[in-house]
Amino acid sequence: MIRFEHVTKRYADGTTAVDDLSFEVAEGELVTLVGPSGCGKTTTMKMVNRLIEPTSGRILLDGEDIATVDPVELRRRIGYVIQQVGLFPHKTVLDNTATVPHLLGWQRKKARARAAELLDLVGLDPSVYGDRYPEQLSGGQRQRVGVARALAADPPVLLMDEPFGAVDPVVRERLQSEFLRLQSQVRKTVLFVTHDIEEAVRLGDRIAVYGNGRIEQLDPPAAVLGAPATPYVADFVGADRGLKRLSVTPIESGDLEQPPVVHLDDRVGDAAARLEAEGARWAVVLDRSDGLHGWVSAEALSGAPDGGTVRNHSRRMDAWLPVGASLKQAFSTMLQHDAGWIAVLDGDQADHFVGVLTPARLHEALRRSTAADALGAARAEVSVETVADA
């Protein structure tokens, strides 16, 4: 969708801000550009909407060389959100949001209806906030208006330059979550500049780690954290990257342990025999429709008079996670419930028991994903070179 081919930007004073950059952002993909101040992130972004012209190389949008497109026409296809939002102070929130549709010549009524729809989408009730002026909003609310305004004309591409940089950490996290939810609905092709690695990891389908005008690594977050391509990247993502990896590594069914499973209506004697045969100290207890009920210990069963059912001796288990939840969620749930294992469920309504995650399995899952990502990183390197050589 957006393709950089050997793009270099040298400013008049001789500063090389971007140095022979080649990479591609796929349609519907969100790539975060992350790196220390002055490494060329903003320059990269501003070349896409021609606020800055490259010194050499070319940028293609949907296969078309943007140098041949009229900048005004180009910018209509590209939403742009910046930290300083840049709302018009004398216009209401609704009119600010309707700016681009209005410029595109939409009828006032249609433009305002669209603006109201977008405000709703970013979590601002248009009937409450629509008639306010920017100064009557909090910083976080202004950022949301900025995002709504950028989306109003439904551009296929969004450029976001530190859009959540000016708000406090709590609001920032909320805006990030809201933006992820929004992006899962609208699926824009997004370039997102940040110098916060946490934000880059949280939002990016892939992360481009910048160092001095070049991309040092372009990979999914788990690969950047698990297999940094260079010492520079390892240093930039931080010594606690193992911890950050927990949040980007999902639980897979192959990671799980399979303890003995019994049902609520099983007879105590049968269940006890099963546990003994498998040498297990406890079993997962399922209800009639194979949903998770809880667990039962071998001890409780062995002390119980035969003739009863598992139902009377089992304990409920409220801590569970769906397949695909992150290892961080798993770890946090274990701590919260002081549990040595967590049941993992699958299915439309998380109604099907698939296994349990234990601390040892969690550790293995982390190692499994590191190995896989090292492989992925090697492949990604090849494909970046292919783009460069094309």
Ligand SMILES: Nc1ncnc2c1ncn2[C@@H]1O[C@H](COP(=O)(O)OP(=O)(O)OP(=O)(O)O)[C@@H](O)[C@H]1O
């Ligand atoms: N108009 C300009 N003239 C000369 N040099 C410039 C100009 N604009 C940017 N630069 C330089 O180009 C380099 C890259 O700047 P750029 O703004 O792209 O960095 P950045 O990674 O976005 O930084 P930050 O995170 O601080 O915004 C820097 O060294 C900067 O000083």
